[in-house]
Amino acid sequence: MQFDTSFEQYRHVLVASDAQLQVNYCGCNRYASDYSIIRPHGTPDFQLIYFWEGCGYFRRGIAYEKVEEGNLLLLNPNEPQISVFYEKDNALVYSIHFTGRDAVPLLSDNGLNGRGPFRVGKHNEIRDVFHSIIREMQVKACKYEEICNASLRILLSQIARCRSLPARADKKYQKLLGVLEQMHTDFASQTSIEEYAQMCYLNKCYFITLFKEFTGVSPHTYKTGIRLERAKEYLSGTNLTVCEIASSIGFSDAVHFSKLFKKHTGMTPGDYRKKHQNNNYACAK
Secondary structure, X not given: OEEEOOOOOOOOOOOOOOOOOEEEEEEEEEEOOOEEEEEOOOOOOEEEEXXXXXXXXXXXXXXXEEEOOOEEEEEOOOOXXXXXXXXXXXXXXXXXXXXXXXXXXXXXXXXXXXXXOEEOOOOHHHHHHHHHHHHHHHHOOOOHHHHHHHHHHHHHHHHHHHHHOOOOOOHHHHHHHHHHHHHHHOOOOOOOHHHHHHHOOOOHHHHHHHHHHHHXXXXXXXXXXXXXXXXXXXXXXXXXXXXXXXXXXXXXOHHHHHHHHHHHHOOOHHHHHHHHOOOOOOOOO
16 A cells, blocks of 8 residues: 655745635545555645545544545545545546635635535536646746735635535526526636527527526626636735736726726726725736
């Protein structure tokens, strides 16, 4: 049996305890069967572990608890970690380590109270945020830390959203689930309503009617809401300019974006940033 007791996977230096939120590590690992991770004193940060394929067993006290595919596990700082992978098929696991004074309230606000495992299911929008953070930490381009920290907030929001979706939607709404996933994953795209309808093999009018029944709003309003939520995350967690944020969420005109943002929030992007951004970041307008 193979064992892992090291902390060599950390690519990032842990920050001071007064940091608002900080991603310390994010990765994707495939564990062969008969592989164990033993850390008697845990790690100094929170760990959120997402099983994409396969399963594993985590020790809680004297008993081992099975964590299945599509489940999340939350480990608290310094919590002993003993995990074993017994299954025949290799387990593919995403994990993110983070610290900061906002960590506990963010986890609580997004329904991640306690240790889990939390039943989430396999959702591409969750996996894609993991991939985005991993890429940022590998490339380490300008402002990558700020983008990673903002993306962590998005990740937790996506997890909360996915957990709120009905496990088995009414049959007539099943076709919409793929479109909803597409909207969350590719919110910056210019995909038309007609194209979304085609994905469901429905005509445009019936697609809009069905979408409103299921979500309570039109497809356009729903996607705009996703974009504006991302804008809020970027404004409060990064130093990206308003123009850069507008472009990154699918707006070609920053002025139009600013007007729409004010219409929905009651304040300009600049005012929102002043109110919500971490004081450690300089405000960018």
